[in-house]
Amino acid sequence: MFEGSHGFRNWFGIIPSFIPSESVFELTTPYRTSNKALVNFWSKVRNIDDDIAEVIVKNGYSSVLSEALFESHGDDEIILCLNYDGLYGINNVNRFLQSGNKRAATTWRGSIYKVGDPVLFYESERFHPVIYNNLKGQIVGIELDPNWIRFDVELDRAVSKFDVDGQDLEWVEGSTVRFKVYDRNASDDDDDSLNITVPFQVAYAVSIHKAQGLEYDSVKIVITDANEEDITHNIFYTAITRARDRLQIFWTPETQQKVLQNLRHNANSKDIALLKSRRGLVSVNG
Structure with a gap:
């Protein structure tokens, strides 16, 4: 059994290296939403396609950080942040929205x-x-x-x-x-x-990590220049797929560009080498 500090996402990223492609069946049909624009966006991000920025513009997913962050779009809504502290951290956002x-x-x-x-x-x-x-x-x-x-x-x-x-x-x-x-x-x-x-x-606002497994009608994601480098592909994908209908990403154009440029699939090369050496596994690529 695969043990240690590796999470399920790492395991799912590694296992195709040891199983022939004809034996791998990937479940790609989302059931969280019937919103075709959202499903298309998730697919673009999942595959790190070249036109992610265009899709964001087309669907109006991008917003600059402003008071619009605190405007409610229904009861089933959440704000996702990466950090607890700071002006746009979880603690401050929760206090502000609760005061409303x-x-x-x-x-x-x-x-x-x-x-x-x-x-x-x-x-x-x-x-x-x-x-x-x-x-x-x-x-x-x-x-x-x-x-x-x-x-x-x-x-x-x-x-x-x-x-x-x-x-x-x-x-x-x-x-x-x-x-x-x-x-x-x-x-x-x-x-x-x-x-x-x-x-x-x-929980007017929670961390992106805490939000795994949750879903809301409306999701607002806050990404600032202070944490843009911490947004991995997995974290970004987790955040955007919490939405069932409405999605807004609050960031500057510069932060958007940096986040999208840094999206990449984890190579998992070290984990693969570790499994080969410790468990005696042989990858399908040799």
């Missing part, structure tokens, strides 16, 4: 929560398997007590009261569940590390 939510603010352990905030759940044993890592949701109710905070969260999945039976969850209605997070000094649970931790993050 005019609902009452509730503060718990230094963090602010509002009804209407979009959230992403962390991996949590407490609510498994009903709630899992990277499950999307929206806060629809908050109640605060000196010893606990209670959240009503509408989940981005179907759920019934039978699903939460035996869970530390209460079914409210539809896809909405209710749970409490306790103050450290008030919890009487033997394993209170689970019920004293807020199991989600407020």
Whole structure:
């Protein structure tokens, strides 16, 4: 088995070197969207075609960094950033967009929560398997007590009261569940590390890495000159394929040019050589 620090994408890039082409079947039909322009753009980027810039212009995917970044295009929207810090980092974008939510603010352990905030759940044993890592949701109710905070969260999945039976969850209605997070000094649970931790993050903006496996109707990607050199082909492709319908990439013309010029498939030559030497594998090319 292929082990170590190599991710699945590296593995999928390496394995064709050891398997004859007639034995390789590549799944290329996307089911995330029926938007033909998006599908075409994904294909162009996937294959690093020469006319990516033209396709971006034709479909209006490119925007300069401006207040337009903070203009909402619906509830199912996300802003993808590479860094947490800086003017256009995840932390600042989240604070700014949450401040635009005019609902009452509730503060718990230094963090602010509002009804209407979009959230992403962390991996949590407490609510498994009903709630899992990277499950999307929206806060629809908050109640605060000196010893606990209670959240009503509408989940981005179907759920019934039978699903939460035996869970530390209460079914409210539809896809909405209710749970409490306790103050450290008030919890009487033997394993209170689970019920004293807020199991989600407020997610108006998230990192591109965190967004793997997620999809949204509208996706906005922020790439600045400070992180343009960190945008690999895999990172860029991951970001643009999170969108189901609407895509905007916020960058300068100079940053766009540099990012597109630097797009390249990983050669994986070192990994291939490592497998040949350590595992005794023989590549189809000798």
